[in-house]
Amino acid sequence: MNMEYVKELLVLLIGSSLVSNVVLSQFLGLCPFLGVSRKTNTAAGMGVAVIFVITLASAVAGVIYEFVLVRFHVEYLKTIVFILVIAALVQFVEMFLRKSMPSLYEALGVYLPLITTNCAVLGVAITNVQKEYGILTGIVNGFATAAGFCVAIVILAGIREKLEYNDIPAPFKGMPTVLLTAGLMAIAFCGFSGLL
Amino acid sequence: MSITGILSAAAVVGAVGIFVGLFLGVAGIRFHVEKDEKEEAVLAALPGNNCGGCGYAGCSGLAAAIAKGEAPVNGCPVGGEAVSGRIAAIMGVEAGSQERKVAFVACMGDCEKAKEDYEYTGQHDCRIMAFVPGGGPKSCSSGCLGFGSCVEACPFDAIHVVNGVAVVDKEKCKACGKCVEACPKHLISLIPYKAEYVVACSSSDKGPVTMKACQAGCIGCGLCARNCPAQAVTVTDFHATIDQEKCTGCGTCAEKCPKKCITRT
Numbered sequence: 128m129n130m131e132y133v134k135e136l137l138v139l140l141i142g143s144s145l146v147s148n149v150v151l152s153q154f155l156g157l158c159p160f161l162g163v164s165r166k167t168n169t170a171a172g173m174g175v176a177v178i179f180v181i182t183l184a185s186a187v188a189g190v191i192y193e194f195v196l197v198r199f200h201v202e203y204l205k206t207i208v209f210i211l212v213i214a215a216l217v218q219f220v221e222m223f224l225r226k227s228m229p230s231l232y233e234a235l236g237v238y239l240p241l242i243t244t245n246c247a248v249l250g251v252a253i254t255n256v257q258k259e260y261g262i263l264t265g266i267v268n269g270f271a272t273a274a275g276f277c278v279a280i281v282i283l284a285g286i287r288e289k290l291e292y293n294d295i296p297a298p299f300k301g302m303p304t305v306l307l308t309a310g311l312m313a314i315a316f317c318g319f320s321g322l323l
Numbered sequence: 324m325s326i327t328g329i330l331s332a333a334a335v336v337g338a339v340g341i342f343v344g345l346f347l348g349v350a351g352i353r354f355h356v357e358k359d360e361k362e363e364a365v366l367a368a369l370p371g372n373n374c375g376g377c378g379y380a381g382c383s384g385l386a387a388a389i390a391k392g393e394a395p396v397n398g399c400p401v402g403g404e405a406v407s408g409r410i411a412a413i414m415g416v417e418a419g420s421q422e423r424k425v426a427f428v429a430c431m432g433d434c435e436k437a438k439e440d441y442e443y444t445g446q447h448d449c450r451i452m453a454f455v456p457g458g459g460p461k462s463c464s465s466g467c468l469g470f471g472s473c474v475e476a477c478p479f480d481a482i483h484v485v486n487g488v489a490v491v492d493k494e495k496c497k498a499c500g501k502c503v504e505a506c507p508k509h510l511i512s513l514i515p516y517k518a519e520y521v522v523a524c525s526s527s528d529k530g531p532v533t534m535k536a537c538q539a540g541c542i543g544c545g546l547c548a549r550n551c552p553a554q555a556v557t558v559t560d561f562h563a564t565i566d567q568e569k570c571t572g573c574g575t576c577a578e579k580c581p582k583k584c585i586t587r588t
Contacts, residue, residue, distance in 0.1 A: 191339070195339065196335070199331055200331075201332050201335050204336055207336060208335070208336060208339055215343040219346070222350050222351060222354040223354055225354065226354035226355075227354075292448075
């Protein structure tokens, strides 16, 4: 592996996690972002589970694309095949963890099956294909994107915990404040675009 | 698109589907984990509110603990005897009698009876009263603040602030203990449902201090303790306590109480 490639991966790492953050600038995976960000520790649990699943899913989706879809010239079927593969993958991971790593299974808890329907997972797999990343680059991109999700959800959960005890006008209580917070976070994350 | 294109697409997706299905099927057998049948039956018997009153994360948590024998069959405070009986049948043990409990707010200092030092117009939340001068507007340092943090905590709509004091609806209360945790003044406790008489005051200030702050405060005069035929009432720290085990429900204490802070539940 030459220096040039490593440098490219590093740039991709920063770019995917911070500059084009999956939730804050691509608006993918908003459902868990808003739904599971009530407490910092559950948010962190979700974040870790997402990192785990997306990294694995981008590897598997990359292999399937390269060796099945391209080979049979049916690249246009990527969405349906990826959905199938990711759903099955999450199921398999759940079974595997339950059998061989019960402690990790307990720690990830309900978040693991929840991720099956997280569009960020499919989003990453499709982005990898659209940008014509190789398998390794795709895995790095997947990991970075998921890390960006984890950072964003933990920050939002921290802010929400602080907001809990504030006297917020009735029309803004609950979700409106969360959405406004997410919007302000998105603006703040715009600042990272100067990095690259 | 030619017919071969359609066929190859169907073949690829079909093959992937079959492969994934077989893979999951094999994995399902390979990684099969024995799930306790008892656990599932217990979970079905539990109320399913996921209130957390039992101290576990939810009904499934309690079900797992009961199935493992870590929690008693009557671990669910919400379901009462009906649920514990069913779970006992599943687990094959005696349920044991579970006394029904209800939450009780030990304060009667409503807007008329309790004096206020000043008029408070800030946020209505008991928990922030620790940061308000005098610990809240009421003169009594251990009175119900009446801002309803307990009301917010109650998952069963069983506690309400009536005339400045939280009051528990005995019939609706499931004794989950959420309000007990929520009250920053620790005024709420779980008492037996059958308890006849209770001291509805928590003040352990000296008599004259309580007297000045509230018309319905226990001043620790001891009339109740002296007159109780069953010796069920004791006065410590200028505050009467009724031992519900000994109480016969005669009502002498309530009659003798000069401040009328001993009431029927």
